[in-house]
Amino acid sequence: MLTLWPIHQLELEHSQYPGIMVISALLKERGFRSEVVAADLDAVCERLENESDAVVGFSSTTAFAAHYLELARGVKQRFPGVLTTFGGAHPTYFPEVIHEEGVDVVCVGEGEHAMVELVEARSRSDDYTSIRNLWVKQNGTVHKNPLRPLVEDLDTLPIPDHQVFLRAARKPPIHAIVMTGRGCPYSCTYCYNHAYHKLYAGLGKVVRRRGVDHVMQELRLLKAEGCRFIRFMDDVFTVSEEWIHDFSQRYRAEIDLPFSCLVRANMVSAKMVADLKQAGCHRIMMGIEAGNDRLRNEVFKRRMTREHILSAAEIIRGAGVKLVTANILAIPGGSLAADWETVDLNLEARPNYSSASLLQALPGTEIHDIADNLDLLHDDNLEQLTNGGFGFSTALRHPDRAEARQVENLHKFFPLLIWFPWLKPLVRVLIKLPPNRLYEVMYMVSVNIGTHLIAIPPRVGFPMLVKKFAGKLIPRRRARAAREAAGA
Numbered sequence: 001m002l003t004l005w006p007i008h009q010l011e012l013e014h015s016q017y018p019g020i021m022v023i024s025a026l027l028k029e030r031g032f033r034s035e036v037v038a039a040d041l042d043a044v045c046e047r048l049e050n051e052s053d054a055v056v057g058f059s060s061t062t063a064f065a066a067h068y069l070e071l072a073r074g075v076k077q078r079f080p081g082v083l084t085t086f087g088g089a090h091p092t093y094f095p096e097v098i099h100e101e102g103v104d105v106v107c108v109g110e111g112e113h114a115m116v117e118l119v120e121a122r123s124r125s126d127d128y129t130s131i132r133n134l135w136v137k138q139n140g141t142v143h144k145n146p147l148r149p150l151v152e153d154l155d156t157l158p159i160p161d162h163q164v165f166l167r168a169a170r171k172p173p174i175h176a177i178v179m180t181g182r183g184c185p186y187s188c189t190y191c192y193n194h195a196y197h198k199l200y201a202g203l204g205k206v207v208r209r210r211g212v213d214h215v216m217q218e219l220r221l222l223k224a225e226g227c228r229f230i231r232f233m234d235d236v237f238t239v240s241e242e243w244i245h246d247f248s249q250r251y252r253a254e255i256d257l258p259f260s261c262l263v264r265a266n267m268v269s270a271k272m273v274a275d276l277k278q279a280g281c282h283r284i285m286m287g288i289e290a291g292n293d294r295l296r297n298e299v300f301k302r303r304m305t306r307e308h309i310l311s312a313a314e315i316i317r318g319a320g321v322k323l324v325t326a327n328i329l330a331i332p333g334g335s336l337a338a339d340w341e342t343v344d345l346n347l348e349a350r351p352n353y354s355s356a357s358l359l360q361a362l363p364g365t366e367i368h369d370i371a372d373n374l375d376l377l378h379d380d381n382l383e384q385l386t387n388g389g390f391g392f393s394t395a396l397r398h399p400d401r402a403e404a405r406q407v408e409n410l411h412k413f414f415p416l417l418i419w420f421p422w423l424k425p426l427v428r429v430l431i432k433l434p435p436n437r438l439y440e441v442m443y444m445v446s447v448n449i450g451t452h453l454i455a456i457p458p459r460v461g462f463p464m465l466v467k468k469f470a471g472k473l474i475p476r477r478r479a480r481a482a483r484e485a486a487g488a
């Protein structure tokens with residue numbers, strides 16, 4: 001039996017889903033087929049011809065939920081016999097998507113064992129309405145099952161199946177996304193982790209790490225595939241000094257590829273950074289998020305001081321590792337002046353590249369409720385977010401629209417300001433102009449320089465950039481050629 005994973009923007013180099021890779025590896029271990037396909041109705045339907053009992057798995061963040069739901073509806077219309085399943089961050093916090101047309105099953109929380117049980121039951125034509133973690137819609141009834149405990153030992157899971165993505169999209173891989181653990185000990189209000197802690201209360205330890213040996217097996221396979229850069233995407237890479245030490249020693253000896261990882265400022269020690277540098281760490285990403293202490297610690301519950309941030313920044317820069325910082329603007333209860341404090345704290349930390357997002361109040365997060373209580377949510381907040389909206393404009397209904405527009409403009413100037421702090425007086429004037437396309441283009445150019453040529457070594461990032469733009473231009477050229485051929 002085939003499990004098919006449609007992926008939105010599959011052509012992009014970073015479209016690699018570790019969650020799907022683990023499920024795929026397990027399915028293959030049990031003798032089932034698992035394939036990734038572009039999330040395009042024609043491509044999916046073409047693959048489903050002669051696979052009428054297939055399971056179609058959508059791994060969905062909130063941003064892409066509308067796209068996947070539309071695709072699921074289309075698939076069900078053409079192939080009513082296939083089973084559409086939804087998992088990932090969005091359905092985990094918003095399992096009510098089960099009520100949408102075209103959705104048969106929703107997975108809440110971790111999905112590897114639930115998915116295997118589902119595929120096994122379906123292949124035997126057994127009942128699958130009582131599998132833990134799944135909400136199943138059948139004959140108009142929704143069966144809501146409880147969660148099973150979290151996977152206690154991540155080493156009992158197979159090595160993630162990178163091949164399922166490599167075969168579908170890219171050869172050879174330029175960079176690979178790898179998760180060495182799961183969970184974060186913190187509960188920042190804008191992040192999905194605090195909701196995860198609540199969801200899984202009493203069902204096991206949320207913060208877990210794979211053994212170094214297990215991780216090395218995955219990395220060796222990636223190296224053999226020709227991969228040139230590893231992006232560790234664990235929420236906090238530096239949770240254990242001992243693990244980092246063992247990992248660093250072995251990484252240098254066995255893998256020796258440049259890599260990046262994410263840290264929290266209060267969980268950085270000079271020893272860990274020295275170990276990581278010695279292992280080949282090119283860049284460390286650290287959230288500053290808000291320069292204003294009240295917003296950072298009361299509204300966001302970041303639990304970190306300015307001193308934590310500045311000291312970690314100094315350690316990272318001092319070790320010769322590139323520092324990239326992440327920030328959030330347009331915070332509930334914040335202001336333009338507070339967002340300038342964020343610029344200033346970044347300037348003190350002196351990152352090599354820094355960017356900011358405009359806050360998105362995702363369903364299931366505490367910041368969503370904070371924004372709601374302050375009456376800052378648009379009526380169509382969820383609809384906008386599930387359509388990938390609010391990237392360039394603020395997601396909140398700020399009472400002072402003129403100030404909100406300045407914040408939106410400040411967001412576009414953020415990376416430039418960090419590189420060229422002397423632009424500050426000019427930017428204070430320029431952000432008073434209406435938001436415009438020119439600022440958006442300037443922002444996209446700086447983000448691409450930052451993410452491809454600073455956060456990644458240019459010898460790796462430059463080919464990624466070329467691939468990204470070629471991917472954008474080639475389909476357009478093809479479409480134009482097709483139109484011309486059709487005489488349009």
Ligand code: B12
Pocket residue numbers: 014015016017018019020022023056057058059060061062063064085086087088089090092093107109110111112114115177179182183190191192193233234235362
């Ligand atoms: C790697 C990663 C990416 C990668 C890959 C995307 C992915 N979904 O894996 C890339 C770079 C593409 C990415 C992009 C974005 N990401 Co991201 N990303 C992550 C990250 C750091 C790790 C994901 C992961 O591998 N986790 C480990 C695996 C094991 O867990 P999992 O993915 O949840 O999968 C398990 C279950 O959810 C379930 N499951 C998942 N899919 C399915 C499908 C089926 C059918 C079933 C049955 C089960 C199932 O089973 C899996 C195994 O247990 C998470 C944070 C995190 N720690 O999870 C953020 C996270 C998923 N990203 C997030 C966001 C916001 C984004 C962006 C919107 C950012 C942006 N502004 O552009 C984009 C969205 C684009 C996209 N493609 O979805 C948010 C999502 C919040 C939300 N409510 O939607 C998260 C949770 C970060 C956060 N802390 O808030 N991201």
Ligand code: SF4
Pocket residue numbers: 184185186187188191192193194235236264287
């Ligand atoms: S430290 Fe990072 S991953 Fe952990 S809860 Fe806060 S934002 Fe989320």
